Amino acid sequence: MLQFLQLIASGIAQGCIYGLIALGFVLIYKATETINFAQGDLMMLGGFLGLTGTLALGLPFWAAFAAALVAMLFFGMALERAVLRPLLGQPAFTVVMVTIGIGYLARGLVTMIPEWGTDTHVLPVPYKDDIVSIGGTDGLILSMEHIVIIAVTALLIVGLYLLFKHTKIGIAMQATSQNQLAAFYMGIPVRRINMLVWGLSAAISACAGLLLAPITFVHANMGFIGLKAFPAAVVGGFGSIPGALVGGLIIGVVETLAGFYLPEGFKDIAAYIVVLVMLAVKPNGLFGENLRKKV
Amino acid sequence: MTPLLTASHLSVQFGGLKAVNDVSFEVWPNEVFSLIGPNGAGKTTIFNLISGLYRPTAGLVTFEGEKISHLAPYEIARLGIARTFQNIELFEHATVMQNLLVGRHCHRHTNWFQDLLFTPKVRATELQFRRTVEEVIEFLELQHYRDSMVAGLPYGVRKVVEVGRALAMRPKLLLLDEPSSGLNVDETEDMGFWIEDIKHDLGITVIMVEHDMGLVSRVSDRVFALNQGEELALGTAAEVQSHPAVIEAYLGGADEDDVPAGAGAAA
Amino acid sequence: MRFLFKTHYDQDVRLFRHGGQVFWYGLLLAALFVAPWLLPDYYVSQLVFIWIYAIAAIGLMILVGFTGQVSLGHAAFLAMGAYTEAYLHQHGWPFALSLTFSALVAGITGIIVGLPALRVKGMYLAIATLAFGFIVEEGVARAESITGGNAGKAIGSLEVFGLPIDSEQRFYYLSLFVLVLVVIGVMNLLRSPTGRAFVAIRDSEISAQSMGINLARYKTIAFALSAAVAGIAGALYAHKLRYLSPDQFTFLQSIELLIILVIGGVGSIYGAIFGAAFWIAVQQFIVLAKDWLPPAIAQQTGLQPTVFGLILVAFVLFEPMGLYGRWLKIRTFFQLFPFYRKGLFRRQKSYMKSERLK
Incomplete structure (x- = not known):
């Protein structure tokens, strides 16, 4: 039983990472109806930026964390402006x-940057190897990395909730995602909103990368984890923000359990089996809306 | 004489909204039957019910005496019901010719494997399809656009191509969803002539959703007026237009801006 | 400009529109026929890769370019074809039979993968195919008794109707022959009701079904044919490489096939072939360029993905119709000279087309 709880806890932590990347997918999907296949690679860039912040610039971890988020926010916006805006309406x-191309570029260019390269790096975090045990020494043991992941994800979700509910920009983003044309006519600067959405999405991915770094290390191909965040977004019902997170948690927990209880090999494809079952049972996901084209 | 198509006690509900509520009518062979009504009256919904895109929540549609409201859209098309769409649903990245040839799809006798090998039978069918399509092209005077891509055509021509694609099916019943919307006066005039020819020369029964009352009065044998999913009046164009309930529906509400005389916008 | 005066419907139906086409394609085929005698083995071998990739790309084109369905898992069909062929070859089946059977196995897999397409589309379908791709990849690695697992599987020498295919030249002719057959088959489809039904589904599902097209049936056929053609490419690939391992059939391989389509031009058979040729040529070019470039750049392992990424982004931004589109523009330029206008092929800007209109 204890072992089961232990697995659930680490599954939830892993699920938070998937959930965050899925959130990045969903934000962009809601705003532009396209999928950003470079989402995982943005996450990887976030990890590397954190690495540079702490090691090369000598910043304290949380300062580097924040700096990396801000840098990725601007990077995401620049990306939208340079590459995606010309494609608006395509x-x-x-x-x-084009996002697949950006992914290739990111993975290629990262290896050419001195200090980054093709190596696997360790991101030094202040909470490395700390553990917390609940219920005495033979109780539930949680690693600090997992706790931080869950806590930061929760904070981020609350932050996003406040942003979408109570700020002008957040409400403008919501309006844009529901009806671009109407939003445009109401005087919302749709292009700038799209740019912000890309920035926000990149920053969230970077956050996932920085949280994941202590567990999987930082390397050029760490972005492929984004391919598992995809099923997470679908399970939640693409286009739903709470759905992305719930989907991520489901995938994370199922994957961890499959890795422990099922034969070797099932861990890697658990996410995909879950998504296929979901598509067969409820094609619009848990929180998705059922829409049909009008004629 | 038996009716070609009947709708009896047809209802459909989307969530709490009754888009069509207990509507019944009969369409006789070789007549032009028009559905009119303000925006949101349920005209296009009735089309979607007939062509199988929606399932009725109650009531049924029969065609030549057989129930069709449980069939899939492609099965209904094969029985000989063709339709056009309000906002033009052509195959944009194909030529006019290819669009019309798709109209012949239900009349193919070959399967994909024969197509893969392009057997003599496929070739013979293709030639025969082209003969039929050329007749339609001639009928609608589309010769000039035969090999043009649809994506580059002006709106008025697309509208005609869509009618052509439906005619290429050689249907028994043709559903025209706002054939004149977006057309200028001359083009609407032409459309009127074609609808008359479709009825007289080709012997095809037409059900039409239309806002332009000029066109409706000119070509319709009978007119069926709807409002908010319910029947208002049925009769000749003149009878329906002077029916108090119809006048009330169009002019009664202070915020109604859709008077039957004008060419209507999308419902 | 050439004006065609058609006097018979047959002229519309033929594979070649006019005598000029017959001449040029004949010349091309003749050139391809003598090429292996004139070129060094290494280039012949690269041409073989082009033919195989072209077959795979045509397979994907049936689905993506003509039917408008997405697949992010086409490598799975390559794998099904390749491993079926390897297995049957090992058990002594004659090539013609084993190739057909490989196509069949891949085609049946395609029908299964296509099942979600009957209910979902767009991105959901993309993810379903992606999921299938990963599951097949994992399955191949686990089914060690048939596939040799991660250790790989070697394939013995090939014999076709008693003729040993023991040189690059012979394999070149074999794969070119298969490619020509595939091209003719697909062209036949496109000029017949099946192909038109595919295009109809791509452009408007709503009106396709109102024209009497059974969407489920034709989507399934498209998936099956697309997968079968990819399976044929996989079978040839198996003999070309003589050694199979699961890491040849990954997600990135599926993506590469999509990139080939975009580079070549989505929506035409030419596109698939041009794209495949370009793709193989770029890889060779990168290898060659490594000798000239300063070692600081040439040694980079990231060189290849960077170049791929740049090419893909550049094509989407600046030549969205792909190489085939570029070829059309050049040809039109000369045909209309001096009346060619720059805006002739300009993309129309449309406001974002939403699929989620209620």
Whole structure:
């Protein structure tokens, strides 16, 4: 039983990471109806920026963390302005292909940057190897890395909730995602909002990267984890922000359990089996809306 | 004489909204039957019910005496019901010719494997399809656009191409959803002639949703007026237009801006 | 400009529109026929890769370019074809039979993968195919008794109708022959009702079904054919490499096939072939360029993904119609000279087309 709880706890932590990346997918999807295949690679860039912040610049960890988020916010906005805005109004397939290209570029260029390269790096975090035990020495043992992941994710969610509910920008983002044209006519600067959404999405991914770094290390291909965040977004119902998080948690927990109880190999494909089952049972995901084209 | 199509006690509900509520009518062979009504009256919904895109929550549609309201859209099309769409649903990245040829799809006798090998039978069918399509092209005077991509055509021409694609099916019943919307006066005039020819020369029964009362009075044998999913009046164009309930529906509400005389916008 | 005066419907139906086309394609085929005698083995071998990639790309084109369905897991079909062929070859099946069977196995897999397409589309379908791709990849690695697992599987020498395919030249002719057959098959489909039904589904599902097209049936056919053609490419790939391992059929391989389509131009068979040729050529070029570039850049392992990324982004931004589109523009330029206008092929800006209109 204790072991089961232990697995659930680490599954939830892993799920938070998936949830955060999925959140990045969903934000961009809601705003532009395209999928950003470079989401995982943005996460990887966040990890590397954190690395530079702490090691090369000697910043304290949380300062480097914040700096990396801000840097990625601007990077995401710049990306939107330079590459994606010219494609506004093109079919989703075109935009998806361009994000795949950005992913290739990111993975390639990162290895060319001195200090980053193709190596695997350790991001030094102040809470490394700390553990917390609940219920005495033979009770539930939680690693600090997991606790930080869960706590930061929770904070971020509260922050996003406040942003969308109570700020002008957040409400403008919501309006834009529901009806771009109407939002435009109401005087909302749709392009600038899209740019902000990309920035926000990049920053959230970077956050996932920095949280994940103590567990998986930082390397050029760490972004491929984004491919598991995809199923998370679908399970939650693409286009739903709480759905992304719940989907991430489901995938994280199922994956961890599958890794322990099922034969080798099932851990890696657990996420995909879950998503196929979901598509067969409830194609619009847990929180998705059922929409049909009008004629 | 038996009716070609009947709708009996047809209702459909989306969530709490009754889009169509207990509507019944009969369409006789070789007549032009028009559905009119203000925006949101449920005209296009009735089309979608007939062509199988929606399922009725109550009531049924029969075609030539057989119940069709449980069939899939492609099965209904194969029975000989063709339709056009309010906002033009052509195959944009194909030529006019290819669009019209798709209209012949239900009349194919070959399967994909024969197509893969392009057997003599496929070739013969293709030639025969082209003969039919050329007749439609001639009928609608589309010769000039035969090999043009649809994506580059002006709106008025697309509207005609869509009618052509439906005619290429050689249907028994043709559903025209706002054939004149977006057309200028001349083009609307032409559309009127074609609808008359479709009825007289091709012997096809037409059900039409239309806002332009000029066109409706000119071509319709009978007019069915709806409001908020319910029947208002049925009769000749003149009878329906002077029916008090119809006048009330169009002019009664202070915020109604859709008077039957004008060419209507999308419902 | 050439004006065609058609006097018979048959002229519309033929594979070649006019005598000029027959001449040029004949010349091309003749050139390809003598090429292996004139070129060094290494280049012949690269051409073989182009033919195989072109077959795979045509397979994907049936689905993406003509039917408008997405697949992010096409490498799975390559894998099904390749491993089926390897297994049957090992058990002594004659090539013609084992190739057909490989296509069949891949096609049936395609039908299964296509099942979600009957209910979902767009991005949901993309993710379903992606999921299947990963599951097949993992399955291949685990089914050690058939596939050799991660250790890989070697394939013995090939014999076709008693003729040993023991040189690059012979394999070149074999794969070119298969490619030509595939191209003719797909062209046949496109000029017949099946192909038009695919295009109809791509452009408007709503009106396709109102024209009597059974969406479920034709989407399934498209998936099956697309997968079967990819399976044929996989079978040839198995013999070309003579050694199979699961890491040849990854997600990135599926993505590469999509990139080939975008580079070549989505929506035409030419696109698939141009794209495949360009893709193989770029890889060779990167290898060659490494000798000239300063070692600081040439040694970088990130060079290849960077170049791929740059090419892909550049094509989408600046030549969205791909190489085939570029070829059309050049040809039109000369045909209309001097009346070519710059804006002739300009993309129309449309406001974001939303699929989620209620």
